[in-house]
Amino acid sequence: MALTSRDRTRENEGSVGQMLSEVTSDTQLLFRQEVELAKAEVREEFGRAGKAAGMYGGAGFAAYMIAFFLSLAALFGLANVMDAGWAGLIVAGAWAVIGAVLFLMGRSRMRSFSPTPRQTTETLKEDARWARHPTA
Structure with missing residues (x-):
């Protein structure tokens, strides 16, 4: 039995519709996987x-407890050599320098923290490139 042009058109429509359905399904699956990857990366970070x-x-x-007791020991030790007021200022000045150094170190470490999901960003860029040129 020979296929008429009408039968061929229905056959082509069925395959195009099926392909469109598969592409849509695959795109939805890909999007869901990308979202899950982003969530996992952010959660981990x-x-x-x-x-x-x-x-x-x-x-x-x-460190606070150690610093407190060492500061008291330094203060009492210096008070044996000089006036207690000057000894207190010297100990406080030393703590000011230590605090400034610790602040700068902590700030530099926090700047290295990145909540951006890098792997997800890269795969989304790849997906966008593929979507623009699917045959490439």
Whole structure:
């Protein structure tokens, strides 16, 4: 039995419709996967930042206690050699320098923190390039 032009048109429409459906389905799947990847990357990066912040907190408290007792020891030690007021100023000045150095170091480390999901950004750029030129 020979196919008429009408039958051929229906056959082509069916395959085009099917292909369009598959492309749409694949695009939706790809988009969902990209969103999940972005979520996972952000979750991982913020998890690391949270753990680092907790460690900073614990180290800060321990450093505070050590600094307090060492400062008292330095103050009393210097008070044996000079007036207690001058000894207090010297200890406070030393802490001002230490605080400034720690602030600068902490600021430089926080600048290296990046919440941007780099891998997702790259794959989205690749997807956009493919969408513009799917045969390339």
